[in-house]
Amino acid sequence: MAPVLFFIDAPYGRFAGTLGANFSLPGKASWFIMEAVSPLLFLSSVILTRPTWTPFQMILTSAWLVHYVNRSIIYPLRATSMAPIHILAVVSAVVFNGLNGYTNGIWVGRHSNSVYQFKFWFGIGLWAAGFVSNIYHDTLLFKLRKKSIDKNTSDKKKRYSIPYGGLYNYISCPNYFSESMEWIGYAIAAHSSLPAYIFVMATVSNLFPRAIRTHGWYKDTFKDYPKSRKAVIPYIY
Secondary structure (H helix, E strand, O other): OHHHHOOOOOOOHHHOOOOOHHHEEOHHHHHHHHHHHHHHHHHHHHHHOOOOOOHHHHHHHHHHHHHHHHHHHHHHHHOOOOOOEEHHHHHHHHHHHHHHHHHHHHHHHHOOOOOOOHHHHHHHHHHHHHHHHHHHHHHHHHHHHHHHHHOOOOOOHHHOOOOOOHHHHOEOOHHHHHHHHHHHHHHHHOOOOHHHHHHHHHHHHHHHHHHHHHHHHHHHHOOOOOOOOEOOOOOOO
């Protein structure tokens, strides 16, 4: 799937409508449905395994739920507006997030490990840094979108501006970088969790191609776009 995403834009956000607007659903409601599936199935799966709720299990469960409460509820509430999302993207996300939440929840419920080791807290620290970075860069984008809405323009390209601040000074998609950082950290903390490492690969395979497309869109749309800015990894890629 990842190679395809280098050439076909997933139909949401600035690429909404690329597969036909007639099959798109309201942005905020669709986003909630897409994202809420994961924490619901994760928590249900953990509970069904009857865990002993060790510190390891509680911390990993909390990290998962905190991320997805933000993504499914707080994020769309903070957003000034969200573009319609193609039904294909909604269905695909629901299926993936459901399976992902279920498999990771089952693993956490059935496994435990010591939290008194460097690897665990390094992973949690990386997760926390990615989470905070995600919220910070979301805030920068929300401020830009509010200014664009205040201009009341119907021109899609005029509704977007060049973002600055934080990692936006170095890359076009700090949100994708931050989310990847979160789940890499989670996988490290989860120690030997195969579902967590599969999730990392799926996240990178999805977000990095989209970052490349977004980077190209910015360069094509804004002739004064900073030439030194990379797509998703500062100074590298």
